[in-house]
Amino acid sequence: ILYRARNQIERFFSKLKHFRAVATRYDKRDDNFLASVQLASIRIWLRAYESVT
Template identity: 60%
Template sequence: TKGQVVMPAKSNSIDQRDYDRHLYKARHLIENFFAKLKQYRAIATRYDKLAQNFLSAIYLASTIIWLN
Protein backbone atom coordinates (compact mmCIF):
# COMPACT_ATOMS: atom_id res chain seq x y z
CA THR A 1 0.00 0.00 0.00
CA LYS A 2 1.28 3.39 -0.97
CA GLY A 3 2.16 5.80 1.81
CA GLN A 4 2.34 3.21 4.56
CA VAL A 5 5.42 3.30 6.80
CA VAL A 6 7.28 0.00 6.66
CA MET A 7 10.60 0.75 8.36
CA PRO A 8 10.91 1.86 11.98
CA ALA A 9 12.56 5.13 12.93
CA LYS A 10 16.11 5.08 14.25
CA SER A 11 16.37 4.30 17.95
CA ASN A 12 17.92 7.72 18.71
CA SER A 13 15.32 9.65 16.71
CA ILE A 14 13.21 12.14 18.65
CA ASP A 15 10.09 11.55 16.55
CA GLN A 16 9.28 7.84 16.83
CA ARG A 17 6.68 6.63 14.34
CA ASP A 18 4.43 3.63 14.24
CA TYR A 19 5.12 0.94 11.66
CA ASP A 20 3.69 -2.41 10.68
CA ARG A 21 5.94 -5.10 12.17
CA HIS A 22 4.60 -7.84 9.87
CA LEU A 23 5.33 -5.81 6.72
CA TYR A 24 8.80 -4.97 8.05
CA LYS A 25 9.52 -8.66 8.72
CA ALA A 26 8.37 -9.61 5.20
CA ARG A 27 10.49 -6.82 3.69
CA HIS A 28 13.53 -8.02 5.64
CA LEU A 29 13.09 -11.59 4.35
CA ILE A 30 12.75 -10.40 0.75
CA GLU A 31 15.83 -8.17 1.00
CA ASN A 32 17.85 -11.07 2.43
CA PHE A 33 16.67 -13.33 -0.40
CA PHE A 34 17.82 -10.87 -3.06
CA ALA A 35 21.19 -10.51 -1.30
CA LYS A 36 21.64 -14.30 -1.44
CA LEU A 37 20.47 -14.39 -5.05
CA LYS A 38 23.07 -11.79 -6.07
CA GLN A 39 25.84 -14.10 -4.82
CA TYR A 40 25.32 -16.21 -7.95
CA ARG A 41 27.60 -14.65 -10.54
CA ALA A 42 25.53 -15.66 -13.57
CA ILE A 43 22.54 -13.84 -12.14
CA ALA A 44 24.40 -10.79 -10.85
CA THR A 45 26.04 -10.21 -14.24
CA ARG A 46 23.13 -11.52 -16.33
CA TYR A 47 25.11 -13.88 -18.55
CA ASP A 48 22.08 -15.18 -20.44
CA LYS A 49 20.89 -13.13 -23.38
CA LEU A 50 17.41 -14.60 -23.53
CA ALA A 51 14.92 -13.66 -20.83
CA GLN A 52 13.66 -17.24 -20.64
CA ASN A 53 17.15 -18.59 -19.88
CA PHE A 54 17.76 -15.85 -17.31
CA LEU A 55 14.48 -16.66 -15.59
CA SER A 56 15.42 -20.34 -15.56
CA ALA A 57 18.70 -19.47 -13.84
CA ILE A 58 16.80 -17.44 -11.24
CA TYR A 59 14.47 -20.40 -10.63
CA LEU A 60 17.42 -22.74 -10.23
CA ALA A 61 19.29 -20.43 -7.83
CA SER A 62 16.08 -19.78 -5.86
CA THR A 63 15.52 -23.50 -5.47
CA ILE A 64 19.08 -23.99 -4.23
CA ILE A 65 18.67 -21.15 -1.73
CA TRP A 66 15.34 -22.55 -0.56
CA LEU A 67 16.78 -26.06 -0.07
CA ASN A 68 19.70 -24.77 1.99
Protein backbone atom coordinates in the same frame (compact mmCIF):
# COMPACT_ATOMS: atom_id res chain seq x y z
CA ILE B 1 4.77 -7.30 9.93
CA LEU B 2 5.47 -5.35 6.75
CA TYR B 3 9.05 -4.68 7.87
CA ARG B 4 9.66 -8.41 8.49
CA ALA B 5 8.38 -9.37 5.03
CA ARG B 6 10.49 -6.67 3.36
CA ASN B 7 13.54 -7.79 5.30
CA GLN B 8 13.07 -11.41 4.17
CA ILE B 9 12.73 -10.33 0.54
CA GLU B 10 15.83 -8.15 0.71
CA ARG B 11 17.84 -10.96 2.31
CA PHE B 12 16.66 -13.35 -0.42
CA PHE B 13 17.80 -11.01 -3.19
CA SER B 14 21.11 -10.58 -1.42
CA LYS B 15 21.58 -14.36 -1.46
CA LEU B 16 20.45 -14.51 -5.07
CA LYS B 17 23.14 -12.02 -6.11
CA HIS B 18 25.82 -14.41 -4.85
CA PHE B 19 25.17 -16.48 -7.97
CA ARG B 20 27.40 -14.97 -10.62
CA ALA B 21 25.17 -15.82 -13.59
CA VAL B 22 22.26 -14.01 -11.96
CA ALA B 23 24.20 -11.02 -10.66
CA THR B 24 25.86 -10.28 -14.01
CA ARG B 25 22.85 -11.37 -16.07
CA TYR B 26 25.08 -13.79 -17.95
CA ASP B 27 22.11 -15.14 -19.94
CA LYS B 28 20.81 -12.38 -22.16
CA ARG B 29 17.60 -14.14 -23.21
CA ASP B 30 14.70 -13.68 -20.85
CA ASP B 31 13.75 -17.34 -20.64
CA ASN B 32 17.32 -18.44 -19.89
CA PHE B 33 17.70 -15.73 -17.25
CA LEU B 34 14.43 -16.78 -15.62
CA ALA B 35 15.66 -20.37 -15.56
CA SER B 36 18.90 -19.23 -13.88
CA VAL B 37 16.93 -17.34 -11.24
CA GLN B 38 14.69 -20.35 -10.65
CA LEU B 39 17.64 -22.73 -10.28
CA ALA B 40 19.40 -20.37 -7.90
CA SER B 41 16.19 -19.99 -5.89
CA ILE B 42 15.82 -23.75 -5.63
CA ARG B 43 19.41 -24.06 -4.43
CA ILE B 44 18.85 -21.34 -1.81
CA TRP B 45 15.63 -23.04 -0.66
CA LEU B 46 17.29 -26.47 -0.46
CA ARG B 47 20.25 -25.04 1.45
CA ALA B 48 17.88 -23.44 3.96
CA TYR B 49 15.82 -26.58 4.52
CA GLU B 50 18.55 -29.22 4.53
CA SER B 51 19.68 -28.08 7.95
CA VAL B 52 16.12 -28.28 9.37
CA THR B 53 15.70 -32.01 8.79
